[in-house]
Amino acid sequence: MVQQRTGLADRARYWFDATLARGASALVGWLAVACLGVVVPASAILVWTDPQGPASVSSKLAAVWRLTGETLRLGGATGTPLRVLLSVLLALMALLYVSTLVGLITTGLTERLTALRRGRSTVxxxxxxxxxxxxxxxxxxxxxxxxxxxxxxxxxxxxxxxxxxxxxxxxxxxxxxxxxxxxxxxxxxxxxxxxxxxxxxxxxxxxxxxxxxxxxxxxxxxxxxxxxxxxxxxxxxxxxxxxxxxxxxxxxxxxxxxxxxHGTVLESDTVTARLIVQAARRPGLSLVHRELLDFAGDEFYCTFDPALAGCAFGDALLRYDTACVVGLVRDGAPVLNPPAGTVIRPDDQLVVVTRDDDTARLADCSALVDESAFATRRTVPVRPERVLLLGWNRRAPLMVEQLGRGAPPGSVVDVVAGRHETSVAQVRDIGACVGSGLTVTLREGDVARTETLEALDLDAYDSVIVLSQDPADGQGANEPDNRTLVTLLSLRHLQRTAAREPQLVTELTDDRNRPLAPVSPGADVIISGKLIGLLMAQISQNHHLAAVFEELFSAGGNQVHLFPAAEYVRPGAEASFATVVAAARVRGECAFGYRSHDPAATGPEHGLRINPDKAERRRWSEHDEVVVIGRG
The missing domain is CATH 3.40.50.720 (NAD(P)-binding Rossmann-like Domain)
Structure with missing residues (x-):
């Protein structure tokens, strides 16, 4: 084997690196050599070029030493070697003292600044x-x-x-x-x-x-x-x-x-599971919840006017023009959508949906009601539900349980998940717990693969729910949403050739990924973390709202619904929103908004209007929907 010869520069560089590896003493030595290499020649030049400098060489060398000593704070005394050594020793001791003092002061200031940065003062x-x-x-x-x-x-x-x-x-x-x-x-x-x-x-x-x-x-x-x-x-x-x-x-x-x-404890997984199931059964419901939960639009407030004391709750529905009455607070407990004949007491408060806490003002809107535009009540046939659940996480059993409550006989939930996510036995046990009205099956497969989705008959399902992975299952913070986005992309491609488009509900973990989701405008996308944050902010401003949201998100009781407008006003009729409110009152519901499916309805609201003015008139289409609070 031929050995390559090492050059002088490489040897010098290697020797220098090995010297530095010895620690702080080597660094101090090299620093001293570097300083002397600059200061001594510069001092010699100054002494030898000084016209008034000493004449003899020994005197010049003494002057060079003094100038070097003064520059490096080494004393610079001349004389016998012992005198010079003592001068250097004293200078080094002074340097050690000053360096130690400066270090202590610097450490103290650093600790103080660090404490200030951590914020240790009381608010x-x-x-x-x-x-x-x-x-x-x-x-x-x-x-x-x-x-x-x-x-x-x-x-x-x-x-x-x-x-x-x-x-x-x-x-x-x-x-x-x-x-x-x-x-x-x-x-x-x-x-x-x-x-x-x-x-x-x-x-x-x-x-x-x-x-x-x-x-x-x-x-x-x-x-x-x-x-x-x-x-x-x-x-x-x-x-x-x-x-x-x-x-x-x-x-x-x-x-x-x-x-x-004074405490309110929310179960994030339960709330998220309920909202996903509600959105799967009522398309567009996530848009309503987002509008009610954030402070940018209309939300729930508690208000009261003494003029309403002794008034029936049904009459109070038409006593505000810029607020929608949906319940009352009696004895500290909210009651949503009470019977229309409930008499309002002087100590009651009304639960309203309005823009702000000072925008609910009294105005008699009963004259705006046109009863001739009321629709004839129709009976909607109940048919079995078919739901496709893509993916599995810790909230999935809760969703299956919610789907099983009130499911018409013959309903089916098909689960597609990987072998590492769940098992046939686990899904079978969950299906056994929800009752005989719902059949739960599992098909093993990777929902991120297009071949898995192509093997499914998407046209046969009423709704498709895409679940994100639990953070612990992913390889990083964004891994759960990465798989979800890939699955949505494949679904979007397959839906282009499908005979009909089932309702799609998507669960994401990071709100920043919402704009990246390949879903149709206005689709239901649930961001669990953001949802819980909105809930906490609302309840922190009014603790009565905890009971309001508890009932709205519960499996039974009064909930938010999106019902066809044709069940309230005749399709094609031009009527005010007050007419819709009065028609909902006849059905035992509290209307507080509508959603237009007109293709021209664009923007972030996607046709949704919460708390419109009671005097607002429009021509109601059979594709429009009315937002109400009532029993399903």
């Missing part, structure tokens, strides 16, 4: 909202709280999480957007430590929100955080409203006990 705000924890939901919560404070003089949101304060501020500024009149305060530290939690001043807060993180122990940490909050608050009776979220029903009871009498 002095009053009536602010405290957000404990960090997840993707925090951006939605902060954004909605900022929107809720838009018409207020000032507001504050304090966020506490075990993250760097500067990183939190930058992330919130980027993803949550401008804060307007709301002051955003970040504090850093573990949310389960009462001493750190006290920095947010929760006793003076208007509400406290506890967010779960994405790790498996999220629910346990939520319970621990609620216990830490109880340790900080002076008394349960005087504490602020608390809104917390758990994923697993097993932790709900413990979380409720830890939250105390």
């Amino acid at each position: 002095l705000e009053q009536g602010h909202v405290v957000v404990l924890g960090w997840s993707e939901q925090v951006f939605t919560v902060v954004r909605e709280l900022v929107a809720a404070n838009a018409n207020q003089r000032r507001g504050a949101v304090a966020v506490l999480a075990d993250r760097d304060k500067t990183e939190m501020e930058e992330a919130l500024s980027t993803k949550a957007g401008p804060t307007g009149r709301t002051r955003l305060i970040c504090r850093s530290g573990p949310i389960t430590d009462p001493a750190v939690l006290a920095l947010t001043n929760p006793a003076a807060a208007g509400a406290v929100l506890v967010l779960p993180h994405d790790e498996p122990d999220a629910d346990a940490e939520v319970v621990k955080t609620l216990l830490a909050l109880r340790a900080v608050l002076p008394a349960e009776e005087a504490g602020p409203p608390v809104v917390a979220v758990v994923r697993d029903d097993r932790y709900r009871r413990a979380a409720v006990l830890a939250a105390g009498p």
Whole structure:
């Protein structure tokens, strides 16, 4: 074997690298050599070129030494070798002292600045909202709280999480957007430590929100955080409203006990599963929920006017022109869509859908009703449902359970999932629990592969639900949505040749992927994290809404529906929205909006109008839908 000769430059470079590898002493030595290599020649040039310099060589060398010593702070004394050595020793001691002192001062200042960056001072705000924890939901919560404070003089949101304060501020500024009149305060530290939690001043807060993180122990940490909050608050009776979220029903009871009498605990998986099932049965329902939950449009408020005392609830439906009455609060408990003959008491409050808390004003709209435009009530035949479930996650059993409730006999849910996601035995056991009215089957396959979807008869299904993977199943933060987007792309391709297009409901985990989803405009897309964040923000502003949303998202009781407008007014008739409200009252429902399917209806609302003016007149088509609250 022929050995390649090593050049002198390579040897020198290797020797230099090996020298530096010896540690700090080698670095100090090389620094001294480099300094002397520059200072000594420069000092010699200055001495030898000085017209008034010493004449003899020895004197010149002494001058060079003095100039070098003064430059490097080595004393520069001349004389006997002992005198020079002592001078250098004293200079090195002085240098060591000064360097150590500067290091100590620098370390102290750095620690102080680090403490200030972490935000260790106590929040002095009053009536602010405290957000404990960090997840993707925090951006939605902060954004909605900022929107809720838009018409207020000032507001504050304090966020506490075990993250760097500067990183939190930058992330919130980027993803949550401008804060307007709301002051955003970040504090850093573990949310389960009462001493750190006290920095947010929760006793003076208007509400406290506890967010779960994405790790498996999220629910346990939520319970621990609620216990830490109880340790900080002076008394349960005087504490602020608390809104917390758990994923697993097993932790709900413990979380409720830890939250105390002012606490509201949401089950994110259950709420998400119910909304997905509702959207599968009533296309476009996710658009209505999005409009009701965010503060950008119309939402639920509680209001009352003394003039309505003694009035029947059915008459109150037409007593507001820019608000829609949908229920009342009696003895502190909301009641949605009570019987029309219910008499409103002086201590009751009305639950209305309106633009803001000051936009509900009395105006008698009964004269706008045209009863001649009422439609003749039709009987809609009940037929079995056929649902295709693509994918599997921890919420899938809850969805199958919800589909089984009230399903007409002969209904079918076909599940397509990978072998690692679920098993035939698990699906069979779930199907056995939902009753005999629903048949649940499993077909193994990768839903991201076009061949798997081509083998399915998509035309045979009434609705198709595409589920995202659990974050733990993916290879990264975006992996669950990546598979979902690929599946949607294949479905979109297959639907072009299908005889009819079934209702498509998509579950995503990241709201940033919503614009990337290849779905038709106005399709139902459920972003679970954003949905829960919107719910928490709404309840934090009005704790009565917790019971309102609990009933709306429940398996029974009053829910939001989209029914054909032909069941309320005659197709082709021109009538006011007050006429629709009166027609819904006859059916025992509270109408608060409509959706037009006119191709010209474009924009982010996709034809949806929530809380239109009662005097608004339009020609109603048989394709239009009316948004109501009532029993299905």
